[in-house]
Amino acid sequence: MASLLGYCRAGYENDLAEELTAKAAALQCFGYPKFERGNGYVQYICYHQADADKLGRQLPVMETIFARQLVVVTGTLEQLSREDRVSPVLAEILQHDDDSVQNGLLQVEHADTDAGKELAKFCRKFAVVLRQALRKNRALTFKEKPQDRALHVFFTDFDACLVGYSYAACRSPHANGIYRLKFPAAAPSRSTLKLEEAILTMLSPHEQHTVLRAGGRAVDLGACPGGWTYQLVQRDMFVEAIDNGLIAENLMATGLVEHFAADGFSYKPQFGRVDLLVCDMIEQPDRVARLMGDWLVNRWADHAIFNLKLPMKKRYETVTQAMADVLTRLQKLEDSFVIRMRHLYHDRDEITVSILRE
Ligand SMILES: C[S@@+](CC[C@H](N)C(=O)[O-])C[C@H]1O[C@@H](n2cnc3c(N)ncnc32)[C@H](O)[C@@H]1O
Known part of the structure; x- marks a missing residue:
């Protein structure tokens, strides 16, 4: 058969x-x-x-x-x-x-x-x-x-x-x-590979260029020690890094990063709308999905790339349910969005979602 x-x-x-x-x-x-x-x-x-x-x-x-x-x-x-x-x-x-x-x-x-x-x-x-x-x-x-x-x-x-x-x-x-990547020696955590793989495989070259434009602004929720911020800084973006933890010195030394010890669920962008929101906080997937929806609906960010941590069971159901509410909210907007969800090679018990505003 x-x-x-x-x-x-x-x-x-x-x-x-x-x-x-x-x-x-x-x-x-x-x-x-x-x-x-x-x-x-x-x-x-x-x-x-x-x-x-x-x-x-x-x-x-x-x-x-x-x-x-x-x-x-x-x-x-x-x-x-x-x-x-x-x-x-x-x-x-x-x-x-x-x-x-x-x-x-x-x-x-x-x-x-x-x-x-x-x-x-x-x-x-x-x-x-x-x-x-x-x-x-x-x-x-x-x-x-x-x-x-x-x-x-x-x-x-x-x-x-x-x-x-x-x-x-x-x-x-x-x-x-499988898309294999070499760990960059200057990156502060292996998590950096998750965002790098997401950027290189989930975004077209044109999207990479526009969403992560040099000189653009990004917010990284749950940023420490800074693996995801590292990817943004590598692309010459200015980053608001939000986490109560410690961020790597070499990232602060670039002058591109501002670290705010704040709660990612109540933080708002300090300098107005940003190009990209990224989020790697370990939290309930529906809570993170709702937060990402808030940022996109309120236009605090143009685009979002984030991880949804998965439970031990019913993972497909959990992910589709967590995203259903966000999709409904985005569909009501005038803007249209390209949404991709992938369990990447460098992800563990989590999936990566990219939501790009067209
Ligand atoms: C998986 S780690 C992030 C790793 C990071 N993306 C990297 O590449 O180095 C999760 C981080 O989320 C932070 N975090 C969890 N809940 C948070 C919250 N409510 N607000 C801000 N940060 C939070 C934790 O302190 C932790 O540093």
């Missing part, structure tokens, strides 16, 4: 399953999710063969919260012989190959779990051999074409894999759907 395969952080399979079920139903595609807790992926089995391809074309991974990558699965291979794993995988791909669609990329991937990581070296080697075989059979372009359809081989073990494809407009351009 055809299915849509979604990769996610281990432990979030149930959340991705609920999300895929809801989003597939909204696109009139029906089926059921299949997963094992902790294995880092979910298969949404479609009752109708054509629905998997429809989901592959109409559900961009960036419009989901918990999926890192989405792949239309055409075949499942098990008990592959260690002597020759390439031939059956090649045969499976060729069997479903359609001359009218060009494959411009091959990704050989694995789950982001301890067991999955043991497959990483093998996947890299396998990709080299399979790529050659595909090109020889004219099933893959000789030069990589990231704008074309991509072939995916997702190994679940050394002798088992799922084979499928993704369309450029709907997939993550990154292997395993």
